[in-house]
Amino acid sequence: MSIFIFEDDVIQAQQMKRLVEEICEKHQIEFDFIEVTAKRERLIEKISQTAYIPIYFLDIEIKNEEYKGFEVAQEIRKYDTNGIIVFVTTHAEFAPISYQYMVSALTFIDKGLPFEERYRMFEKSLLHYQARNRTNRPDDDFVVNTQHASLRVPFHSIEYIETDGPHRLALVTEDRVIYFYGTLKEVQMLDGRLFRCHQSYLVNKEKISFYDAKNKTLILKNGASVPVSRRQASKVRQILRGEPS
Amino acid sequence: MIISEFLAVTVIGISHILLYFQLIGYQRLPYKLIISLGMVFTILLIVVVSASGYPEFNIVMLLLFLLSLGLLKKELAFTKSLYFALFSMVVITLARMVLIELFFFLHMLSPFNLYIWTTSAIHLAVSVLILLAVAAGKNVVRKIVRTIMDNRPLYIFSYVLLIAGLFIGFILTSPASGLLSAYYLRYGEASLVAAYILFFVLLIIMLISFHLTKERMQEEQQERLDREMLDYVRKLERMHEDLAAFRHDYINILLALDEGIRTKNLSQIEKIYYDVVAPTASLMNHHELDIMKLSRIAVPEIKSVLSVKLMTAMQQQVKVTVDIPKKIEKAAMPVLPFIRIISILLDNAVEEAARSKEKLLQLAFFEMEDCQYFIVRNSCADKTIDLRKIYEKNVSRKKGNRGYGLFSLKRLLEKMNHVTLETSFVAPFFTQKMVMKKR
Numbered sequence: 001m002s003i004f005i006f007e008d009d010v011i012q013a014q015q016m017k018r019l020v021e022e023i024c025e026k027h028q029i030e031f032d033f034i035e036v037t038a039k040r041e042r043l044i045e046k047i048s049q050t051a052y053i054p055i056y057f058l059d060i061e062i063k064n065e066e067y068k069g070f071e072v073a074q075e076i077r078k079y080d081t082n083g084i085i086v087f088v089t090t091h092a093e094f095a096p097i098s099y100q101y102m103v104s105a106l107t108f109i110d111k112g113l114p115f116e117e118r119y120r121m122f123e124k125s126l127l128h129y130q131a132r133n134r135t136n137r138p139d140d141d142f143v144v145n146t147q148h149a150s151l152r153v154p155f156h157s158i159e160y161i162e163t164d165g166p167h168r169l170a171l172v173t174e175d176r177v178i179y180f181y182g183t184l185k186e187v188q189m190l191d192g193r194l195f196r197c198h199q200s201y202l203v204n205k206e207k208i209s210f211y212d213a214k215n216k217t218l219i220l221k222n223g224a225s226v227p228v229s230r231r232q233a234s235k236v237r238q239i240l241r242g243e244p245s
Numbered sequence: 246m247i248i249s250e251f252l253a254v255t256v257i258g259i260s261h262i263l264l265y266f267q268l269i270g271y272q273r274l275p276y277k278l279i280i281s282l283g284m285v286f287t288i289l290l291i292v293v294v295s296a297s298g299y300p301e302f303n304i305v306m307l308l309l310f311l312l313s314l315g316l317l318k319k320e321l322a323f324t325k326s327l328y329f330a331l332f333s334m335v336v337i338t339l340a341r342m343v344l345i346e347l348f349f350f351l352h353m354l355s356p357f358n359l360y361i362w363t364t365s366a367i368h369l370a371v372s373v374l375i376l377l378a379v380a381a382g383k384n385v386v387r388k389i390v391r392t393i394m395d396n397r398p399l400y401i402f403s404y405v406l407l408i409a410g411l412f413i414g415f416i417l418t419s420p421a422s423g424l425l426s427a428y429y430l431r432y433g434e435a436s437l438v439a440a441y442i443l444f445f446v447l448l449i450i451m452l453i454s455f456h457l458t459k460e461r462m463q464e465e466q467q468e469r470l471d472r473e474m475l476d477y478v479r480k481l482e483r484m485h486e487d488l489a490a491f492r493h494d495y496i497n498i499l500l501a502l503d504e505g506i507r508t509k510n511l512s513q514i515e516k517i518y519y520d521v522v523a524p525t526a527s528l529m530n531h532h533e534l535d536i537m538k539l540s541r542i543a544v545p546e547i548k549s550v551l552s553v554k555l556m557t558a559m560q561q562q563v564k565v566t567v568d569i570p571k572k573i574e575k576a577a578m579p580v581l582p583f584i585r586i587i588s589i590l591l592d593n594a595v596e597e598a599a600r601s602k603e604k605l606l607q608l609a610f611f612e613m614e615d616c617q618y619f620i621v622r623n624s625c626a627d628k629t630i631d632l633r634k635i636y637e638k639n640v641s642r643k644k645g646n647r648g649y650g651l652f653s654l655k656r657l658l659e660k661m662n663h664v665t666l667e668t669s670f671v672a673p674f675f676t677q678k679m680v681m682k683k684r
Contacts, residue, residue, distance in 0.1 A: 096568035097609040097620050148662045148682060150616065165659050170633075176669030177632045179655065181662040199275075 001031045001133050002050040006058040006072055007088070008038035012111070016057060016088070023123050029130045038062060040072050047079050054080065055129040057109075060089040060099075070096075073103040084132065086125045142191060149180040159207050160226050161187055163200040174222060197236060198229045211236050249365040251287070256372035257341065258290070259283030261333050264379045265311045267386045268329040286310055304414050307334055325394075328404055335410035337375060339444040342417075344371045385455065392454040392461070403450055406443060413440050466581065470546070477549045480556045498522060535567040542573045542610070550584050551608070554591040558606050561599040568609040577617040577681035578664065582657050587619065589654045590677050594623040601626040603673060615683050622676040630670045 003020060007013040013036045024031060035046050047054070056076060058069035073085050085105040089095050095108045106128065109121045142155040157173040163184060164170040171178040184202055188194055194202045197218060209221045211233075217225040218236065228236055262282055286307075293302050308330055315326035348367045352359070379386075393399050416428050416436045498521050505514040536555055542548045555565050576583040591608075598606040603624035610619050638652045658664050663682040670676070 096566070096570065097607055097622065098568050098570050098611040098613075098618070101618060102570075102611070102613055149665045150680070150682065151665055151667070165655075167662070168659055172633070175632075175671050176667055178665060178667040179658060180665040 001029075001052050001129070002046075002054040003031050003034045004043055004046070004054060004056040004058075005034065005036045006038065006043055006056065006062075006069060007036065008059065008062045012059075013038075019119065019122055020057075020126065023119070023126050027123075027127065027130065029126055040075065043072065044075060044079065047076065047083075050080075050083075052133045053082050053084065053129070055084040055086065055125065057086050057088050057125075060087050060095065070099050070103070073099070073105065077103050084125065084129050144180065144182065144187065144190065146182060146186070149182060151178055151180060153178070155191065155193070155204075156206065158194075158204045159220055159222065159224055160204065161194070161202040172224075195235075195239065197232050198227045201226050205239055208240065211240055246362055246365050249362070249369050251291075253365070253368040253372040254291075255283055255287045256369070256376050257337065258287045260372070260376045260379045261307060261311065261337055262286070262314065263376070264337060264386070265314060265329055265333040267379070267383055268332060268390055269315060269326070270387070282314075301415055304334065304411070308411075328400075328407065329390075331407040331411060332403075335407050335414065335443075336447060337379075338414055339410065339440055339447065340375055340378075341371055342440060343444050344374065388458045389451055389454045392458040393450075396454070396457070399450070399454065403447070406446060406450075410440075410443050410447075413443060473550055473553055476553045480553060494521075535565060538567045538569045541569045541571065544573075544575055544580060546580055546584055547576060547587070550588060551591070554588070554595060555606075555608065558591075558595040558598060561595070561604075563595065563598045563604045563606050566605075566607045568607065568611070570611050573610060573612065573617075577683045578661055582661070586654055586657055586679070587621075589650045590619075590621045590679070593650055594621045594675070594677070597625050597675060598623040601673060605674075612683075617681045617683060619679040619681070620676065622674055624673045625670070625675045626673075628672060630675065632668050632670060635668075 003024075005013055005016050005020070007016060017034055017036050020034060023029070032051060035043065037043055043056075056073070058073055060069040062068045069087060069089075073087075076083060076085065085103055087095060087099065087105055087108045088111060089108060090111050099105060100108070106125060107121070109118065109125070111118070113121065140155045141152050142158055143152045144150065151171070153171070153173060153176075159172050159174065161169055161171045161184065164179060167181055167183060169180055169182050169184065169187065171180070184196065184200065188196055188202055193205050195205050197203050203218055203220075203226050207220045207222075209219050211217075211228070212219055212225070213233070215225075216228050216230070216233065218228055219225050259280060259282075262279055266279070290303060290306055293306060294300055311330035311333060312326055315330065345367060348371060352363065352367070357363075393403060413436045417440060498517065501517050501521075502514060505511075505517060536552060536559075539548050539552050539555075542551070555567065558565050594606055598604055601624040605622075605624040607622040608620070609622075610617075612618070636651045636655050655666075658666055661681075663684065665680045667678040667680070668676070669678075
């Protein structure tokens with residue numbers, strides 16, 4: 001596992017390095033090297049030497065340097081599609097959102113944050129990095145890619161999917177709703193962990209807390225409720241008993 | 246032959262139900278349900294009519310059946326429900342009559358012989374034709390209904406016509422009950438003629454209202470564009486005034502500096518610099534100039550809408566960032582709906598950001614692979630937001646009757662198959678991400 005820090009200010013670079021080392025020690029995150037540099041060529045060269053999935057902390061505003069953080073990120077993506085990219089910047093709130101999407105960056109970290117908060121942000125990124133490397137498999141994402149819609153969310157975040165008008169679906173997670181074109185039938189095929197508990201509902205089996213037989217609804221772990229059609233009631237019980245369906 | 250007749254009647258029954266559902270704006274019914282409803286209804290009708298021997302039950306039953314279906318939709322007033330039931334019944338019955346006559350007439354002209362089954366075949370053909378017309382005219386029907394509902398005199402006039410149509414329909418079913426059959430014998434011929442006239446009058450009304458709808462929509466569109474243009478010009482004027490004021494100050498500063506330099510009074514120069522010149526640096530905050538990035542959008546309408554909205558935000562002390570990395574030649578959907586959608590998104594975002602503590606608003610518009618992204622993110626005062634609820638009708642934190650924003654946004658998106666809308670809230674940021682697949 002390898003860690004890259006791309007930063008032109010020597011003092012800040014060293015601070016960042018110390019911070020990363022400290023967090024790695026605390027959580028016993030292993031790494032084979034930490035590369036601190038402000039030179040694009042050096043960073044790109046080193047990518048080939050990495051084992052597993054590397055993490056990159058890139059400063060967006062690099063002075064006197066032709067290649068700034070974003071361009072470097074784009075270049076990294078040419079060689080490494082899985083690596084975790086974190087942008088470090090002075091004004092995270094003004095950071096362009098498009099960057100995040102274009103190089104699928106994990107997050108932005110604001111240099112101006114108070115130390116504890118900054119520490120927490122770095123910690124979060126590094127823990128994510130550790131988890132990714134430990135399982136050593138790509139993220140368990142739920143991907144819809146049809147002629148009309150393309151979307152990607154971590155599967156574990158899905159709560160349920162509901163029809164919402166003709167040929168429109170609403171995918172509901174803890175903190176977002178995604179409205180897109182499609183049918184439940186076609187979405188259901190994408191993942192066996194989705195269960196058709198109702199004519200117009202697909203529920204993530206892993207999110208079910210219990211079945212409220214009186215109201216014929218499934219109560220999810222976060223308290224949301226999803227209706228169950230009469231025909232599926234027995235199957236719901238089966239699933240909750242842990243039997244294969 | 247009996248089967249064909251039965252099919253024809255069933256198809257007509259289904260058309261009635263379908264049209265009625267379209268009229269009351271109930272679209273989420275699966276086709277299976279409508280078809281089975283139609284079958285059940287037809288069988289019921291046949292049993293009742295043949296058992297009682299009163300053909301006029303036909304109409305009464307149909308009306309009652311449709312009205313009871315209207316109960317599915319709670320907010321529907323009875324008069325409107327009745328109006329729609331009548332509308333569906335009269336229009337389809339009349340259309341069927343006229344079409345059947347027309348087909349027979351055409352058949353007479355054609356060289357084909359008249360067989361026993363010809364009648365059934367024509368009935369079936371006409372029924373299927375009507376069903377197809379109803380299914381195809383979904384959007385048109387909705388528009389027409391909206392216009393009629395908004396236009397009071399037209400509504401009342403058509404109501405009266407429909408009731409007249411109901412009576413004519415009664416008379417024409419060759420009724421068996423005393424009074425009605427007497428009428429049938431007396432006015433049968435006349436009511437047939439009346440039915441034709443009625444059919445054409447209704448047709449004309451429909452055409453007129455269709456035309457009106459179109460005109461009204463165009464007018465609204467034009468009005469909105471005008472208003473936005475005016476707004477834009479006003480903002481430009483204000484910017485210009487600001488600039489003029491700055492120039493005026495600037496000359497004074499230069500004069501003062503000039504004086505200081507001439508007398509080599511360094512402390513005066515210093516004072517002027519720190520008191521007057523240095524503070525202008527904050528005026529030159531580059532985020533204010535972010536708005537210039539809008540020039541990367543090649544569509545003038547979109548550019549003007551965005552700049553108006555963003556300037557409104559700035560006037561309310563909201564910090565705005567614009568992220569448009571590359572030139573955008575055109576929106577990945579027709580311009581008019583796109584403008585309506587982004588207006589709704591930005592109006593909400595500006596208002597919410599202005600109320601919040603952080604007062605931040607970010608806008609991103611870019612293309613990636615085969616998709617175009619339009620993202621609006623704003624800080625929020627609320628701690629929690631029910632992401633489903635904000636899309637319901639009349640739900641809004643805004644005062645007055647502007648609660649249609651997100652509701653109509655969703656209605657607009659229903660027609661755009663290639664658009665995905667992702668709404669998320671991670672305190673304190675509320676994000677709307679619209680992804681449009683390019684075709």
